[in-house]
Amino acid sequence: MELWGGRFREAPNELAARFGASIDVDRRLYRQDIVGSMAHCRMLARQGIIDRSSAVTILDGLTAILAEIERGEFEFRVDREDVHANVEGRLRDIAGDVAGRLHTARSRNDQVALDTRLWSREAILDLVRGLVAFADALLDQAQSNMGVAMPGYTHLQRAQPVLLTHHLLAYVEMVRRDVDRLRDAYRRVDVSPLGAGALAGLPYPIDREAVARDLGFEAISRNSLDAVSDRDYVVEIVAACALGMVHLSRYCEEIILWSSTEFGFISLSDAFSTGSSIMPQKKNPDTAELIRGKAGRAIGSLTGLLVMLKGTPLAYNKDFQEDKSALFDAVDTFGASLAVLAPMTRSATFKRDRLIAAASENFSLATDYADFLAQRGVPFRRAHEVIGRLVARCLEQGCTLDSLSLDELRAFAPEFTSDALNIQIWSAIDARDVPGGTATGRVSAALIEARDAIRDVSVWIDEMAGRLPAAEGRLASDI
């Protein structure tokens, strides 16, 4: 490779060089690489490590390179291995020998860690934006379907009636934890590794804090060996993506079930459905299925990363180069899934009559009959047994619990009173008036609480985004 070949007597083997090149993947870091180099260069000049006029030439060159890349005119070269060498190589094409001063007091090891952290901060903010949009779509559906009962399930068997709003808010809880995980990861990403050099620190009077401030980092790394070999933050982001995808996959699985004729609980808008090439009647939930399938990719990225890391000694190892394809793919997959799921959720129609009818079918109020007896002094276990026998009788006779007369009920348990004839879906739902329960009052309050929490997340995003460095925010001469 062209930049550090003084030691070598032989030209690089073409295959080995191509094999080791990461430019096809890490070219995505070009802006972070340039912004990071600009901050480093300004610090070198301020500290008198390089002269001011060299710094201005370098900064002008980097500004020009950024513009070239953004215009699509930059030629990324495989013989320049990675994004760092491509930018530096191009700087030398433009500025000549002066370009060689930029890499003073820096190694690609702390440089790549810096670039990946800069990229990761933006990626986290984008993902959290996507999670907020998805949560908003769930909350809007939760709000406009307030008052719709549905069967709650365990073991995919109808269990007890719940509010559809309560069911949708359960997904909002998952989204909120996904947001929390990413916010927590952000704190550990938001650390500048620059100044670690190759592994041991640097023999120059660098000002690490100033570079960190310039790039909007909250802190600097404490240990140079760790700074260049830590990939925990990549694992954490990818883990958050993998678990987030698992949540989306579970949600999609319900959408797929619910849009079947067998359930008939939801109708997806045509815009988010596909037809069949042979069966004219088909309307398939392809998008939901694909998200369910893509969850496997994100889990694969996480597994790949963990296995890649586990055998690596301190400090930097080339193995780490594999982190970026896993990171980019997991972030892309999660981001794209959220982006399509928000409008798909918003445009779906819940079939309210069907949901409400299903809520009371299949003895879903059986627990309430048992609770009725338990609240009148019958030990719950006995009440459970009695209602079980009642259900068996109904199954034999093909009737429902609410069709039984008081006398028939009393034949099973004398504790039954006429109030038992009032047991119905709404009494069952509103009776569950405990924190976190499905009673209407609790769910209305939960909806408001969740909206406030999601609004707070947007405030956090704006605050963090405000601290990010602007790419071309400073003039080249503004050292």
Ligand code: ARG
């Ligand atoms: N392309 C490399 C990576 O992604 C950059 C760091 C290379 N450092 C090294 N010592 N070879 O990890």
